[in-house]
Amino acid sequence: MKPPAFAYHAPDTLGAALAALAEAGDGGKVLAGGQSLVPLLNMRLAAPAELVDINRITALDTLEVTAGGVRVGALARHSRVERSDAAAGVQPLLRRALENVAHPVIRNRGTVVGSLAHADPAAELPAVLALLDGTVEVRSATGRRTVPAGAFFTGPLESALLPGELAVSAFFPALPPRTGTAFRELSRRHGDYALAGVAVTVGLDEDLRVATARAGYLGVAATPVVLDLTGPALAAQEGRPAGECDWAEVGGYAAARLDPEPDIHASAEYRRTLAGVLTERALRAAAAEGGRSDS
Amino acid sequence: MRLGPAEHHEIEMTVNGTPRSAPAPARRLLSDFLRHDLGLTGTHVGCEHGVCGCCTVLLDGEPVRSCLMFAVTAAGHSITTVEGLAGAGGALSPVQRAFQECHGLQCGFCTPGFLCTVTALLRDNPRPTDDEVLEGVSGNLCRCTGYQNIVKSVRRAAELLAEEPT
Ligand SMILES: Cc1cc2nc3c(=O)[nH]c(=O)nc-3n(C[C@H](O)[C@H](O)[C@H](O)COP(=O)(O)OP(=O)(O)OC[C@H]3O[C@@H](n4cnc5c(N)ncnc54)[C@H](O)[C@@H]3O)c2cc1C
Ligand code: FES
Numbered sequence: 035m036k037p038p039a040f041a042y043h044a045p046d047t048l049g050a051a052l053a054a055l056a057e058a059g060d061g062g063k064v065l066a067g068g069q070s071l072v073p074l075l076n077m078r079l080a081a082p083a084e085l086v087d088i089n090r091i092t093a094l095d096t097l098e099v100t101a102g103g104v105r106v107g108a109l110a111r112h113s114r115v116e117r118s119d120a121a122a123g124v125q126p127l128l129r130r131a132l133e134n135v136a137h138p139v140i141r142n143r144g145t146v147v148g149s150l151a152h153a154d155p156a157a158e159l160p161a162v163l164a165l166l167d168g169t170v171e172v173r174s175a176t177g178r179r180t181v182p183a184g185a186f187f188t189g190p191l192e193s194a195l196l197p198g199e200l201a202v203s204a205f206f207p208a209l210p211p212r213t214g215t216a217f218r219e220l221s222r223r224h225g226d227y228a229l230a231g232v233a234v235t236v237g238l239d240e241d242l243r244v245a246t247a248r249a250g251y252l253g254v255a256a257t258p259v260v261l262d263l264t265g266p267a268l269a270a271q272e273g274r275p276a277g278e279c280d281w282a283e284v285g286g287y288a289a290a291r292l293d294p295e296p297d298i299h300a301s302a303e304y305r306r307t308l309a310g311v312l313t314e315r316a317l318r319a320a321a322a323e324g325g326r327s328d329s
Numbered sequence: 330m331r332l333g334p335a336e337h338h339e340i341e342m343t344v345n346g347t348p349r350s351a352p353a354p355a356r357r358l359l360s361d362f363l364r365h366d367l368g369l370t371g372t373h374v375g376c377e378h379g380v381c382g383c384c385t386v387l388l389d390g391e392p393v394r395s396c397l398m399f400a401v402t403a404a405g406h407s408i409t410t411v412e413g414l415a416g417a418g419g420a421l422s423p424v425q426r427a428f429q430e431c432h433g434l435q436c437g438f439c440t441p442g443f444l445c446t447v448t449a450l451l452r453d454n455p456r457p458t459d460d461e462v463l464e465g466v467s468g469n470l471c472r473c474t475g476y477q478n479i480v481k482s483v484r485r486a487a488e489l490l491a492e493e494p495t
């Protein structure tokens with residue numbers, strides 16, 4: 035189908051975009067990569083009165099990598115961030131998650147910040163931002179605010195962004211030393227939205243024993259779910275050599291704390307089991323990587 | 330610039346190396362702009378929600394879904410469609426020749442999208458591994474071939490490109 039009619043703005047500065055969004059109020063919508071919004075328009079599931087296309091605002095096409103983390107500007111495409119060795123060096127979960135976002139051609143247009151703003155419960159990047167306690171930088175014609183991931187995702191396809199606001203960048207913090215990461219998901223076909231998925235970090239102490247374990251989930255609730263699995267991980271390595279842990283036990287613990295919904299793709303029980311298995315595998319891989327990163 | 334909902338706007342872009350323009354409203358998809366306004370019907374439209382890949386064209390050299398982009402967003406940019414892949418006098422490109430040789434198409438509906446996708450894939454990665462080939466075409470659907478001959482075509486295209494005089 036074809037998109038409904040809308041008034042169109044193509045500002046080339048952030049100021050002009052914010053002014054257009056302020057004027058448009060409730061009827062305004064940002065158009066970034068269009069890889070989620072245009073399908074919604076084509077299927078007539080959305081009909082915004084005014085579209086503010088940010089694709090000409092080159093000042094938003096940024097990717098800043100520092101020792102502290104990776105800041106992704108609103109116009110940085112998935113593909114750019116995925117290919118950046120610097121970004122992968124500081125925060126490997128970005129590339130690991132992005133490889134699972136749609137197909138390469140979609141990633142050429144879709145933006146990281148757009149994916150966060152879209153807040154799909156099955157999307158990879160919101161889970162990563164939530165796990166890492168990242169933030170979203172928000173601007174409007176009248177001010178700016180920094181929204182922590184924990185407050186940004188408010189419901190399925192709902193974020194804390196208000197009418198008139200533009201997410202200008204997102205910050206993915208770097209990893210502490212001796213920390214490994216892993217990303218695992220299962221989808222019916224590679225490139226589809228996942229049935230469930232998990233991003234994990236495992237931190238080791240100086241003796242390479244597990245010291246922290248955290249997991250961020252997609253596809254198991256209306257918003258990303260973050261579980262601190264440190265307690266169960268510490269218990270599950272009791273009496274074992276350094277680096278070894280009963281990860282199946284920890285996966286089971288995590289699964290018991292998730293409460294997924296059934297839909298046409300999978301039952302709630304299947305999703306829960308799957309989340310537990312993915313957790314186990316991801317934690318095992320992340321712990322091994324944490325040990326290697328010590329050298 | 331604000332373009333009213335019913336307003337037509339002269340949209341200019343370079344298509345297959347030639348400057349083209351046509352009036353269209355903001356809601357005109359790039360796929361429809363190419364097909365209806367410019368008469369380039371080589372770009373096919375299957376699903377209009379980004380899933381099938383038939384509508385894939387090159388935007389400044391990068392493959393994108395033309396059904397998920399408004400023509401106004403592409404204004405000022407350079408687009409290559411399947412019509413632009415052949416060389417002088419209509420000589421088929423190595424990727425096109427490979428698809429012909431290896432029977433990488435049957436009905437041909439999906440073919441323009443595959444050709445554009447594979448052209449960019451082999452430019453960026455002239456010697457892809459089998460996994461990279463599969464990953465590279467994973468976003469394009471074909472209802473006829475069963476994909477085996479498409480994968481063969483991509484490998485053959487890589488060989489033909491390697492033999493090309495540089
Ligand atoms: C076939 C297909 C498969 C896909 N599979 C996956 C997948 O497996 N996983 C996944 O995560 N995604 C998937 N996607 C979606 C893709 O990742 C999108 O690129 C992403 O969700 C949205 O980014 P965008 O830049 O395209 O945003 P748009 O589509 O332009 O916008 C999406 C929404 O976010 C808002 N928005 C965008 N940017 C901003 C901003 N800077 N400030 C305020 N609001 C903003 C828009 O107003 C709109 O409501 C898929 C898409 C397709 C077509
Ligand atoms: S028509 Fe564009 S992807 Fe199917």
Ligand code: FES
Nearest residue numbers: 435439471472473
């Ligand atoms: S050849 Fe018929 S759809 Fe691919």
